[in-house]
Amino acid sequence: MVNKEKLFILFVTGRSGAGLSTVLKILEDLGYETMDNVPVSLLLGFFNKINLGEEKISSKAIAVGLNIRTSSFDAINFIKDLESIKNIKKFKLETVFLDCDENTLSQRYTKTRRKHPLAKDSNLIDGIRVENEIIKPLREIANLVIDTSLMGVNDLRQLISGNYTLKDTNTIAIGIKSFAFPNGLPRESDLVFDVRFLKNPFYDVSLRSKTGRDSEVGKYIMTDPEYKSFFDNLSNMISRLLPLYKAEGKAYLTISIGCTGGQHRSVFVAEEIANSLISSDYKVEISHREL
Structure with a gap:
């Protein structure tokens, strides 16, 4: 959660193709002043000027994007500058690193027909691996x-806004997701x-084509003798954990x-958990990845 008493500076970095531009746009929508491709060698001087007035x-938070494409990029020197910026009492600073597996990055570059900044005359995977060592x-x-x-734009938006919102909030937002x-x-x-x-x-032919959102499926699952005690214990545990996560600042x-x-049992249980939390005045969003 963003510190409201100091100027909050969020550095966003990571692998090329992992979503830097998307995250900066999300942060801009949240009210951040965003900066991209600022030469690394100028960053410390820029923040010293802010400190001196x-x-x-115009905003109470700045998001700065930088990766291997950024002019004068050097991971070690940047980390040294980060320490200097952290020592300025007016600032609260954090860093987000966007990661992504090689296969997904390769697919993204192939789909967009963009060239990886370090691929040059070598193959794409080699460029991805070289970059990974540089930014490690x-x-x-x-x-x-x-x-x-495996994240879509909405998943990324929820995660970023949940961790870096600028709005005062007295509650914790909860995302419930079913999956296979x-x-x-x-x-x-x-x-x-x-x-x-x-x-x-799935093994009941009459229910196979239905999902956990259908009442017949829910009734079937609830006939399991283990269901009630499991759900009660799960619901109670989540209810006890939420105030602790909130107190931690999450x-x-x-x-x-x-x-x-990801069609029947997970969907039904996710819906039931969401319903139990909605009735407790939490902000709840539910999604089913496989539906």
């Missing part, structure tokens, strides 16, 4: 690492629960519920 900022020190010092491999384990865990998850032990409606929490196909 020689540069005026930034990943190690980041306050938040976001793997965007064979397709991988949602990377943005804070809590993950496996409901594959529950009775599977503004957004993603709870993911998984099963085999």
Whole structure:
């Protein structure tokens, strides 16, 4: 959560193609003054001028994007400058690192037909790997690492706005997501629960084409003798954890519920959890990745 008493500076960096431009646009929509491609060698001087009142900022937060394309980019020197900026008492500073797996980055570059900045005459994967070694020190010092491999724009918006909103809030926003384990865990998850032990409606031919949103599927799952005690315990645990996360300063929490196909059990349990939290006056958003 953003510190309201100091000028908040958020550096956004990471792998080329991992979503830097998208994140800066999201932050701009949140009210940040955004800067991109500012030569790294000029950053320390710029923030010293802000500290001395020689540069005026209209917002209470600045987001600065930089990656391997940025002029005079040098990870080690940048980290040294970060330490100097952190020592300025008027500022509160954090760094976000955007990560992404090689296959997804390769697909993104192929789809957009853009050239990776370090690919040059070598192949794309070589360029991606060279960049990864260069920027690795930034990943190690980041306050938040976001793997965007399986994230859509809405997922990214929820995560960024939840962690870096400028609005005063007295509650915690909760994202509930259902998913299928064979397709991988949602990377943005804070809590993950496996409901594959529950009775599977897939094996009832009359329910196979339906989803956990259909009442017949819900009734079927609730006939499982383990369901009620499981759901009561899960609901109670989440209810007890939420105030603790809020006290820690967390503004957004993603709870993911998984099963085999992501159609029946995970969808039903996710809907039930969301309904129980909505009645408790929490801001809740629900999504079903496989539907």
